[in-house]
Amino acid sequence: MDISIASILTLDGLTNGAVYALLGLATVLVFTVTRVIFIPQGEFVAYGALTLAMMQAGKVPGTVWLLLILAVVAGLMEGVGQWRHAHNPVTGLKAGLRMMAPPLVIALITAWAAPQQFPMAVQAILSVLLVSAFGPLVYRVAYQSLEDATPLVLLIVSVGVHFAMTGLGLLFFGAEGFRNPSFFDARWSLGPVTLSGQALIIFVAAAAMIVLLWLFFERSLFGKALRATAVNRNGARLMGISTHTSGQLTFLMAALIGALSGLLIGPTTTVFYDSGFLIGLKGFVAAVVGGLASYPMALIGALGVGVVESFGSFWASAFKEVIVFTLILPVLLWLSLRSGHSDEEH
Amino acid sequence: MNLKKTLVTLAVTALASGAALADINIGVSLALTGPGSGLGIPMQNQLKLFPKTIAGEKVNLIILDDATDPGKGAANARRFVTEDKVDVIFGSCITAVAAAMTDVASEAGTVQLAGSPVGVPAGKDKWLFRLPQSNTVMGHAVVEHMKKQGVKTVGFLGYTDAYGQQWLDAVTPMLEKAGIKMVANERFARTDTSVTPQALKITSANPDAVLIVASGSGAAMPQLALVERSYKGKVYQTHAAATPDLPRVGGKSVEGTFVVSGPALLGDQLPDSHPSKKAALDFVNKFEAANGPNSRNQFAGHAYDFQITMEKVIPVALKKAKPGTPEFRAAIRDGLETMGRTVFAHGVMNWTKDDHWGYTLETGVMTKVVDGKFKVEN
Numbered sequence: 122m123d124i125s126i127a128s129i130l131t132l133d134g135l136t137n138g139a140v141y142a143l144l145g146l147a148t149v150l151v152f153t154v155t156r157v158i159f160i161p162q163g164e165f166v167a168y169g170a171l172t173l174a175m176m177q178a179g180k181v182p183g184t185v186w187l188l189l190i191l192a193v194v195a196g197l198m199e200g201v202g203q204w205r206h207a208h209n210p211v212t213g214l215k216a217g218l219r220m221m222a223p224p225l226v227i228a229l230i231t232a233w234a235a236p237q238q239f240p241m242a243v244q245a246i247l248s249v250l251l252v253s254a255f256g257p258l259v260y261r262v263a264y265q266s267l268e269d270a271t272p273l274v275l276l277i278v279s280v281g282v283h284f285a286m287t288g289l290g291l292l293f294f295g296a297e298g299f300r301n302p303s304f305f306d307a308r309w310s311l312g313p314v315t316l317s318g319q320a321l322i323i324f325v326a327a328a329a330m331i332v333l334l335w336l337f338f339e340r341s342l343f344g345k346a347l348r349a350t351a352v353n354r355n356g357a358r359l360m361g362i363s364t365h366t367s368g369q370l371t372f373l374m375a376a377l378i379g380a381l382s383g384l385l386i387g388p389t390t391t392v393f394y395d396s397g398f399l400i401g402l403k404g405f406v407a408a409v410v411g412g413l414a415s416y417p418m419a420l421i422g423a424l425g426v427g428v429v430e431s432f433g434s435f436w437a438s439a440f441k442e443v444i445v446f447t448l449i450l451p452v453l454l455w456l457s458l459r460s461g462h463s464d465e466e467h
Numbered sequence: 468m469n470l471k472k473t474l475v476t477l478a479v480t481a482l483a484s485g486a487a488l489a490d491i492n493i494g495v496s497l498a499l500t501g502p503g504s505g506l507g508i509p510m511q512n513q514l515k516l517f518p519k520t521i522a523g524e525k526v527n528l529i530i531l532d533d534a535t536d537p538g539k540g541a542a543n544a545r546r547f548v549t550e551d552k553v554d555v556i557f558g559s560c561i562t563a564v565a566a567a568m569t570d571v572a573s574e575a576g577t578v579q580l581a582g583s584p585v586g587v588p589a590g591k592d593k594w595l596f597r598l599p600q601s602n603t604v605m606g607h608a609v610v611e612h613m614k615k616q617g618v619k620t621v622g623f624l625g626y627t628d629a630y631g632q633q634w635l636d637a638v639t640p641m642l643e644k645a646g647i648k649m650v651a652n653e654r655f656a657r658t659d660t661s662v663t664p665q666a667l668k669i670t671s672a673n674p675d676a677v678l679i680v681a682s683g684s685g686a687a688m689p690q691l692a693l694v695e696r697s698y699k700g701k702v703y704q705t706h707a708a709a710t711p712d713l714p715r716v717g718g719k720s721v722e723g724t725f726v727v728s729g730p731a732l733l734g735d736q737l738p739d740s741h742p743s744k745k746a747a748l749d750f751v752n753k754f755e756a757a758n759g760p761n762s763r764n765q766f767a768g769h770a771y772d773f774q775i776t777m778e779k780v781i782p783v784a785l786k787k788a789k790p791g792t793p794e795f796r797a798a799i800r801d802g803l804e805t806m807g808r809t810v811f812a813h814g815v816m817n818w819t820k821d822d823h824w825g826y827t828l829e830t831g832v833m834t835k836v837v838d839g840k841f842k843v844e845n
Contacts, residue, residue, distance in 0.1 A: 130667065391716055438668075
């Protein structure tokens with residue numbers, strides 16, 4: 122181990138850490154607003170990367186059909202729910218259509234665009250849109266009616282959603298992995314370290330995403346509504362903030378972040394249908410470092426996870442995952458010593 | 468009404484099984500759905516070409532889906548031995564499923580021919596025979612090739628799972644014997660986001676060759692990481708990587724890689740001196756005539772070899788006992804152990820009392836990736 126190896130390892134760790142950071146932030150966001158520990162966060166990563174890979178191959182990605190089915194199911198649930206609530210079929214119909222329309226449009230555009238071999242940037246945008254559209258639908262179908270359940274029940278639902286999404290991923294994308302072409306093929310040498318264009322994109326995109334999230338929460342009404350829900354659900358409700366809408370909005374953002382992470386990581390590794398789980402789990406470790414509440418601590422935790430993972434692979438590659446996931450123990454110990462007792466909601 | 472229905476069903480079943488008793492029954496459990504279906508479906512396609520009669524006796528194949536689920540596999544095996552009273556069990560194509568079936572088969576004294584490399588503790592495989600090559604046989608071809616190429620030091624970069632460990636256990640003594648030193652031993656997982664640290668460690672040890680133990684498209688990632696670190700030595704891959712997915716994902720970076728492979732899929736490329744050339748060609752031609760060009764598949768090859776085995780063993784066993792009896796099942800087992808050197812599409816098989824893996828060392832073929840295709844190395 123000399124300084125050049127250490128710097129290469131650090132860069133490698135930070136590159137992965139930046140992606141874990143995005144997922145960690147999404148996990149914190151989802152948990153604070155909806156109290157869902159969102160295990161399937163990683164699945165959006167795999168869906169994003171593989172949807173782009175399918176489009177690169179000129180095929181209509183299977184996620185299009187899943188989105189169509191899910192949109193119809195969510196639309197029906199929403200429609201029937203509103204109809205019963207308002208005792209008016211027209212209100213129900215309108216609500217159902219509102220739920221259904223955006224994903225349907227995105228799915229149909231993608232189905233049309235996939236075989237046309239558009240430039241990669243267009244395909245990337247379509248992939249992100251397509252996978253993001255899953256967010257609100259997953260929330261509507263799996264979580265919305267359980268909004269008031271305990272975090273444990275929501276966690277169990279998450280496990281179910283995770284298995285469903287992994288299984289469907291296998292059905293749509295097959296058992297073999299894909300590696301997407303790089304968005305930016307340049308590379309710069311800084312002494313012993315080579316910075317690749319893709320790594321640069323990862324850093325820039327992660328930083329931009331974090332700034333955008335900050336602006337969203339500080340400056341926009343929707344962001345403030347989400348923050349209010351996170352602080353106190355009942356209070357937010359009394360102020361006229363719909364918990365349904367904030368839940369769906371949160372999941373939209375989680376899916377968006379997941380899909381974006383998938384595009385970022387797709388060119389640097391081979392992505393399989395089940396790759397997302399471990400990536401998402403490392404984001405979760407980062408989120409735990411932040412006590413599932415603090416964004417800056419989650420960011421630091423994610424970069425730490427990346428660097429530990431990288432050095433762990435160098436020194437004891439067979440025990441890499443053990444090292445990464447053992448990290449969670451001292452953190453939990455510290456968190457429980459510091460807080461003393463758990464608050465009423467958990 | 469319901470009772471009547473049940474009685475009728477029972478009577479029909481009894482009649483049917485009575486009729487079937489005289490025939491030879493083979494229970495087949497394959498992963499036709501679930502994650503392993505990519506392996507099971509080609510095997511089923513090959514079994515469609517299975518002969519209807521062997522040595523004048525009618526042969527019934529009872530094909531069940533085990534859904535890549537060990538529990539389902541064990542239940543299928545149970546059904547085969549209790550209800551169907553089969554003479555031989557073939558399957559499964561997934562190691563974990565086949566392993567779950569092993570106890571049931573051996574309890575009932577029925578031969579199980581596994582389409583996957585099931586490792587069981589010594590002495591437990593009395594009724595279990597494997598159709599895929601053991602890693603030892605493939606490792607032999609790799610080490611021989613390394614010796615010929617003058618490799619003196621080697622780095623190991625393999626999966627953290629059982630496949631990686633089995634290869635490590637298999638090649639370590641062989642490398643020692645050949646005087647090749649293992650200077651680095653690194654592990655990774657298929658779903659890792661980066662193999663850079665491991666590649667860094669290996670390139671800093673700078674071995675003459677690196678042996679990558681991984682499967683399919685997962686085998687390309689470590690090699691890309693090595694190329695990224697401008698590693699210039701030779702790279703070897705195992706037979707699980709001998710699929711079109713390696714060049715598909717690896718592109719130019721995997722050019723010149725040595726990949727050890729079974730002979731079945733190479734067909735006409737095999738040198739005339741390879742004993743399996745005729746069988747491999749026959750398998751490829753018949754399978755592709757039925758399933759379209761370039762549909763050849765390693766696991767379909769195992770199903771083909773199963774047919775060769777049955778055609779050789781059943782006539783011998785028929786001389787000793789009648790199908791459907793424990794004596795016949797025992798005769799099949801003895802027949803497999805004593806059938807001697809048999810040429811398969813996948814190599815040369817020689818099961819003995821002590822070795823139920825059986826492939827001889829002439830089995831493995833070294834290929835080299837040239838223009839994204841596997842070319843046989845001489």
